[in-house]
Amino acid sequence: MSWAAHDLEPYAIQRHFGRRVAIVPLLLGSYAPDMFSKWFVYGIEVFNIELKADDPVQFHRGWPGVGFTHSLAFGLLVAALILFVGRSRIWAFSFLLGHWAHVFTDVGDTIGTMLLFPFSTETIGIGAWAYAGQVGRELDAGAYFSGLGFVWDGVWVVYGLLSWRILKREYFRETIVAADPRFWGWLGRWLPEVALLALYRASFFYGTTRWVAWLIWAHVVHEFPFDLSWGGPGWIPAAHD
C-alpha cells in the first residue's frame, strides 16, 4: 500500500494527458481500490466493539476478500459501467488510468496485487517495501515512512512540486475545466472559483502535507529507524504472500 502516491499520481497523469483526461474520475479511480476497505484492514471501534478483518492481508489483497478491487479487470469493469451508464468516454478512460496507477503502485510492496484476477488469484509484487497493514495503522505508518515506500511517494512529491504550473489558476481554467466542463460548471453553480481551485488542489495538498507530517511524526516525534533495504524496514514483521 502507498500513503501519498495515490493522492499525487493523478496530477502526474493529468500533466501528461492534458485535456484528454478529467481530474475527478482520475482521483476517484486512484482512491477506488481502498475506498471502502481500508478502515476494515486497520479496524475501527464503534460503541466499544472493534470491527476489524480477521485476516487483514487476506481481506485487503486476497481472494476470498476484496483483493479483486486491486485487479486490472476491476478497473476495466467500473470504467465500462461509467461508459455505458454515464455515457462519458473521458470519465471512463480517466477512471481506468487512475485505478491502474493505484494497482501498479501497490505491486511495489511485499504482498502485491491480484493483477490478473479473475484468471488468477496469485498476487504479483516486487517486494520493495514491507506490507504491514496487519500490525495496525500507527506502526504501519512508522514502517512505511522508514522504508522504500516513503521514497517512492517522495518521487511523486518532488515530481508534483516540479510540475507546479499544473496547480495554477490558468491551468485550472484552460485544461481542468475545459476537459470536464459539465462537472465543474455544475459545481460552479454553488461555489466560487476560489473554492473550486481549492478542491482541485486538495489531493495534492493532502498527499504532500501528510507525507511531510508522517515523516516528522515517525522520525522526530518517534524514533522509528530508517531501513531503505529492499523489502524493509527489517524491524517490522512484513506480510508476504
Place this chain on the structure above:
Amino acid sequence: MRELALYLAAAAAYITLGVAFPDLLWSWVEGTAFLLLAVWILPSVVRRLR
C-alpha cells in the same frame, strides 16, 4: 503571491496539527475541509469583517 502565502500557511498549519494529532492525517475529507476553511472560508469571513 497572497494566494500562495495562504496555501503555504495552510500547509504549515496542517503539518503541525497532523504531527501533534496524527488522527487528523487519516481522512481526505478532513484534509480537504481544512484546506477549504483555510484558503476560502476564513479569508472570506475576514474580508467581510473589515
